[in-house]
Amino acid sequence: MNLFQEMGLPGPLVKKLAQMGITEPTPIQERAIPFALDGDDVMGLAQTGTGKTAAFGLPLLAQLMEVRGKPAPKSVRSLILAPTRELAGQIRDTLVPLVKDTPIKVGLVVGGASINAQIKRLERGTDVLVATPGRLLDLLDRRALNLDATQFLVLDEADQMLDLGFIHALRKIAGLLPDERQTMLFSATMPKQMEEIAASYLTHPKRVQVSPPGKAADKITQAVHFIAKSEKPNLLIELLDGHRDELALVFGRTKHGSDKLAKRLEAAGFAVAAIHGNKSQGQRDRALKAFRAGEVRVLVATDVAARGLDIPDVKHVYNFDLPNVAENYVHRIGRTARAGRDGAAVAFCAPDEMGELKDIQKVMGISIPVASGRPWADLPDPNAKPKGRGGPRRGKGGGAQPGKSQGGPRRRHRSGPRKKAA
Structure with missing residues (x-):
């Protein structure tokens, strides 16, 4: 018996993992899966590349395997929100092999793809829907689906969703979900606003953390x-x-x-x-x-x-x-x-x-x-009064070409916030 079996994952799921060459859980999986299988809300903190998708995906699928019957038309049994199209697609691609030969269907709705085709697929009802917040709201506005029967909510890379300005979308989506549900939130960092989100979305969550924020992989x-x-x-x-x-x-x-x-x-x-x-x-x-x-x-x-x-x-x-x-x-x-x-x-x-x-x-x-090179000298404070010609000048940085003049107009510190790029 391997650790996945000891956690209580169903045999067919453990067998599929073994066929994929996965027999040992990562630290975040080992700590999060048992809580999720018990029905607890989970707040997981771990860097990317630590196996977070399986940490929420495996217990989610295990519980859905116990649900009988097909989902009602336009309904969604479980919702996974991700900040980008690429991540949403990757989550879908991770889950699909695990539900092969089962009645569970995994859907994907993201921007940049045909919304009419997505509306058509949602008509049959969905067991697991992976979505970006913007496209999900578009579909909700068109009444292409409803969240009345959604039993599970997962917020993946939640801190990036805040960075990308999805906070209002998340609040709107949460207001359409049943109060009685299981919620899992996974994030690489825990900014102050994330604590507020966690308090709003999660009920007495089990907190699991496997590496401190800001720590890169050892290798x-x-x-x-x-x-x-x-x-x-x-x-x-x-x-x-x-x-x-x-x-x-x-x-x-x-x-x-x-x-x-x-x-x-x-x-x-x-x-x-x-x-x-x-x-x-x-x-x-x-x-x-x-x-x-x-x-x-x-x-x-x-x-x-x-x-x-x-x-x-x-x-x-x-x-x-x-x-x-x-x-x-x-x-x-x-x-x-x-x-x-x-x-x-x-x-x-x-x-x-x-x-x-x-x-x-x-x-x-x-x-x-x-x-x-060598570290560039500190740039002058843009709010400071300019010094005379005899005042100290900024030192030369080691990255410049040796022997070349650093003359010409000086670079000034940009004032105000920098424009954020997508």
């Missing part, structure tokens, strides 16, 4: 290059050239910048694709499929790809632009070193990104080893 080797912004593309090409046969994920901050960088890499001879919020769902799916298959070796992405995507063979993650939100750095580099593999995470830091780097190191509780 990720990290490094930072201090480099002028204009020199970043050249350094990236040089580093990528050293491992052309390995998969590399490159994170940019903006949609336009990611497209521009992808074209630059393509001109340098790399098999490259880009994904971001302006790409259609078909374009994003094709890019990810080609990347997983190794047909594309370099994938340039905004933070839309930072959460939940499980691409086991990613060996390198490059933070071409540092993220505005420090926690997103942890999620980005979590795309490598999956399932016990080794991985490398390299960050590029321009002069105006020193604040972001300091925030990242504070969240992680470490100093990222320096690969080249």
Whole structure:
């Protein structure tokens, strides 16, 4: 008898896991599944890549296997909400093999796909519906489904749903659900607003945490290059050239910048694709499929790809632009070193990104080893009165080209919040 059996999962489910080569639960699964099987609300805190989908998916399916009869037309027995189309699709793909040869049907509704086709499929009723909040609300507004009989609710990557501005959508959806239900919330971080969400959605939840927020996988080797912004593309090409046969994920901050960088890499001879919020769902799916298959070796992405995507063979993650939100750095580099593999995470830091780097190191509780250059001097306070010509000047950063002048107009700290990219 393995641990999955000891937890109380039904035999057919344990057998399917064994056929997939899964015989031992991960720490988050081992701690969360027994509580969920007992019907308790669960709040799980763990980084991406720790097996959270199975931690909520297995007990959910186990309980649905005990439900007799088909779901009523347009009804949903269990609802799983995810922040992005890619993560929602991945959750669906994880659950489908587990319900093979059972009456349980898993549905998917996300933006970027035909809403009429989704409405048609929902007419028959759904056992497990995986959805993004925006598309779910569109379907609810069209009365294509109802949540009156929903017994289970799962919020996956809940902190990212808050980051993406889904708080009002979540509140509206929650108001349509029965009070008597089981709710599971999984998140990589626990910001203050998350505590409020948990208090609203969960009833006396069992809290399970397997790694502290901000902690990256142990097998990720990290490094930072201090480099002028204009020199970043050249350094990236040089580093990528050293491992052309390995998969590399490159994170940019903006949609336009990611497209521009992808074209630059393509001109340098790399098999490259880009994904971001302006790409259609078909374009994003094709890019990810080609990347997983190794047909594309370099994938340039905004933070839309930072959460939940499980691409086991990613060996390198490059933070071409540092993220505005420090926690997103942890999620980005979590795309490598999956399932016990080794991985490398390299960050590029321009002069105006020193604040972001300091925030990242504070969240992680470490100093990222320096690969080249030296830390840029602190930028002046934008609110401070300008100094005279004789006042101290900003020191030169180690990422600049040796021997070249640092003259020209000085960069000023951008005031106000930075624009958030999808």
